[in-house]
Amino acid sequence: MVIADSPLDKDAAGSVAQSDVAYSQLVARIRLVLTVSAVLVAVLDHPGPERANVAALLVLSVYAVLCAAVYLVPRCQPRWTRGKLRHRLDVAVSAAVLAAVGPADIFPLVFLFFAIVVASLRYGLAEGVRVTIATVLLYYVAALVALPELSPARLALHAAVLLAFGRVIAQLGEMHILAARRQALLREMNQVANPRFGIDRSMTAALERVRAFFMADSCLMLLDERDSGGHALRTVRARGPAVAPADPIDPALARAMLPGPPGQVLLYTRPWCRWSALGGCALGHGGELPAWTRHDPVRLRQLAELLGATAFISAPVSFGRGKGRIYVAARTRHLGRGDALFLVRIAEQGLRAIDRIDLLDRIASDAAGLERKKIALDLHDTAIQSYIGLQLGLVALCRKAAPSNPLADDLDKLVTMAADVIAQLRDEASRACGAAPAGDAMFDAALRRQAAQALATYGVEIRIDAGASVALGDRLGAEVLQIVREGISNVCRHTDATKATVALRCSGAMLHIDIINPHGASAPPAFQPRSLSERASALGGAASVRQDGVNGTIVTVEIPL
Template structure:
């Protein structure tokens, strides 16, 4: 099953931030313009060009404030760079190094840092310091070089701190978004494999890692289960591979409760492996012997990796995040512990629920098979014996012989079908198609028999959904078939199921002799879809048909 285009890990941006920034920009520019008009001597050097500069910046600030809620351009990075350029011009026309308007550069640094993260904040810090120094040196007045250097250094130091804090705020937003996504993925109806695959893939995308590796073992199992998410299998359900103790040993080289961070920082122009472990009791990092790190780094072809234990109640395991291009830091390692604590106890419960549900289904099937044999098959066998005895007593010239033979053949066929059904209930034959598809085609055959409405059932790609979701989807499609039979005059229908981009799409179409009817909502189907987190809508189908499309996240 493909899960292309996963949901983004970033929370949606609030446009109220852009409006607040616009208001503050307008407040700064207006206050400067008013100061220039009220007390021009306090502004230092000023002439007609400086007045025009202040007026133009105020008008631009007013325009950006009016566009903040409507235009994406007013919230873009370009506006921050325009602020830097304006502030450099204002500093230049008000005296260069002696101008106290150099403090306005912090406005641009704050906006960039808390909107775009540490890297952008650092770029704006460097650009602001450089522009301040250049404008101070080229301003047409004498200024002390020490003052210029002091103020430029002040911009660099405080700007770097702002960029760092802004980057931390952005990282916290992304981490909250990932934890929110993980909590959404931890849903029992998605199943163990689907949930685990999604958690591994979203974790890999968050860390921009090459792969994420999960190694788990239940206390009652002899083998380890290994799952690995990488760019090659991105968006697909990852099936577990079984490993024995010897094969899993390299991934278990660290202590069962040890949090490990491996990096390769530059040291004398070459990268040197550094292995750290986190002491949970002392809450500090300590260096570990490099031997285990070298082995695991060569095995996974890793430049940097994080390994954390899994907080499982009925088993043990480790989670690895591996990168071939970048180094992780200690904060990344500690956050991975939070991801494991959030997701994997729930995944463990999902596995337990799946196991209990499967065992309950098996026991129920065995009970139904026994009841079917005792209460239905045996009476039919007795009926067949009775009919056979009556047929043997009847003379060859009896006019009811043909009817008796038909009844005898019918009861023989019914006994054969019931035995075959009971055998399938016990799970003896291997199903070649998903149970949902088999059930829907059986239902379509009954609709054709009773209503003379021909409904075809088809799938696009692989149909991989859990049993619980299959039961809900069957009820939705069954309701759609019933609607075609009861509320339309159609003699042909079409049902298509497809799993793509992390969604199950069900399309129910019926032929329409006139224009398609689109101004209605199938309430029962819409309510069932909404209960599963999906939506149902009526559309124009192929050949002018009426189509109901249901989209459910899986």
Template structure:
């Protein structure tokens, strides 16, 4: 709505000239013409703003206002012009829309232009009143500075509220503890225009576990990675007492005097002091920063730690200590809720897994054991010399292996154990050899996967390979197949293929449902196609964790 004030000022100036309340000077036509154009400009800007829903004014508009008001002052009595007061409008717009720096810049430009051009275009140099001009310059500076300060403070408060809102956003909780920490560290980087932000946590235990999260402008996207650190490194970062927040700024050049600015606040007692200067300086050197802002992370009976915001370009005012403590309190509350929620769902999932394991034992393993005993009895009844006895023996062995696999799977469900990454290749190879032995299908395995692959990903990959080869046995007459496991920069590639019984150019129309659902659950993709050599190919790509 402030754009309407521009129209009011423009038409008011035109009315004052028309009523001859202000001397238009020697260039009457130029004065009336420029003022008319400015009125049209103001009206068009107001109309466009109305149609756009009154957006924030463009930065160029208040500079255009400065140019016009300067020309208006120059054409109408110079430094004595009544239109001097119009300069406060662009100062107000710049300060409210763009903050303190823009407001001060517009104030400075207004002062310089008013004094220089007002003096130059004064109609009668003898009537030029230095004391009045200097008084107006002083008014312009004083009120311009106040307006810029208030505008900058309002924008600062809005940014603070926006940051607190983002930190308290419950939608972030679904991403997990580490991801929420990383997102908030990135937000602090942007809010303070800092170079790095760090969170050091000391998780309770015997011995305690120390974790470091670090977001840096030089390495974006790394804030959500939990890095384990040694106790000695953690003690160096946690040197300040648990209730102390501090703001430190060292000297900015080696040739400057050893001038430092340091404030420490006991957040529990709200007492400021100059204590802990040596600890703050040591922390700044450790983090390779000239300026440092730090507050403690503490939850009753829970994790302890400390948050750091560091910069090599600018300092942090001491008032930011208390605000950063508020941000960290909000962040800690969200993280605590995430931990409690994960514990709740973990307990519920554990109970559900135990129930599923009992059901598997009662409804699946026991019948298989019964089948195995019946086959052993049948083998004994047939006698060792009968040809069919050997085939029955193979069935007994298959039943025994299946019982072992089911018991292993049941134990994994109950205890939530996962396959080690280094065991994936051996497990796939062993499973392929078993299929070759019992079913006569030749499976060629090519595995290029590092031992550091995530356990959950390895377990899911093995289940997909098992399901894929089982599909070959159940739904095709192929006697050869292949499995490819290859670790790529950001994905795990799984390819399962079999020779088509009848070579065809038509693309396969099926989609293995179980494999596809597992892939989607892990954020991956599944595709089915046919290679040029006649092999039907199922290709799965899973993101590496």
């Protein structure tokens, strides 16, 4: 495992470690034991004929009291017990320990190594090395001041040994954090697949997690589609859309992105300069040889230029729909062998869960398609035929009524409304028989069509405000369209409003749908839209109603993404 090749988000990993109450309590207990022991040694077993440093002993005593308060009352922790400040304060206190018990005692060294261990286990290699350098410098500057007769060469040798030990401890802490992050990623990959939102959104979310884990610029997946015989490429970049569809690509481009042997794990890092191989590598792992071997550097360099990356790792993937490769590409040289081998685990464990979800989703979609056809036939035989009969009766009634009849205009309006309802029912029946509309453009067009229908039928002007960041995909888009349709219907049928606004926006991992309409001078009584609440609850969200400050009612539906 090559730890130094993989950068880590130390603050994010440290925040996870800090949430472990048992671990924090153990660290607080060790700190208290060390501090109290140092105070007792300074008072009862101070080496040398001179007395202990009173100022240093006072600092140690105050620090011991604070450590006891942190350990006994963990809920009331001061600021210095949180974040990186606590182990850096331990480094500063080690100077007081040195002054109180003397440089010949072991307690200053114990304090120094304790600060290094805590920093490394919480924040990894970089913070561990920084604390190591600071502790060694502080200790030996104090030793030179306290014992000027010591040889500088001997002190330098001791400093080198302590720096080496601190570096090893820091790397062990890095390994601990990296293992925890990898386990967390595999756990999240199993939870990210949600069949309700469709394969596109689930796969995009999974690839985005992979890209963010490796701190790369892009993550790509290329698969050969067995059904169509072509190749589809899905690309996820930083701050990209929430849904990245699989786009068909040219066969020549697909062959360039699928270098052989097909079962090998690839690692490529571009050299520092073209005329030297210094700093670069082109390696393959797996296949017939279970070890890292040299791969064709020319082909991998061309692939890196195609990806627009300085370094990349790639692993084979095998799904029910086909086989292919997953790529993690970066413009920096931080990807290593450990990263490439872990990408294999991601492809075998994390992405396979989404593939199983896709298989179950297709089976459910086929069954739902047959059920929709049956519902469409029932809808035609019951509701549509009944409305056609009602329309024919209204037309016959209009013909009987004289032009001067005061109800003639109302009858004509009823005939028109009946015709619109029949057209809408037939449209619903035809869509139930066919596949779901594809693309966000179809979703936007459906929203505009609903607004136009509300204006034509009820005279209510609906303004659609959908941000550019709203990318829902087919499955979730169909659910959101039903929610918006129900909200518009509630405004048209149950209020006197002549205009309303439907606003959709994505904030983090939440979709917000606001349906806003003015209510005049008097606010309506408190209510809860039952249908919208049930639909939102089925998607894992919730619906709420509030009044704004300008005589408006806002119905908000929140759906987790």
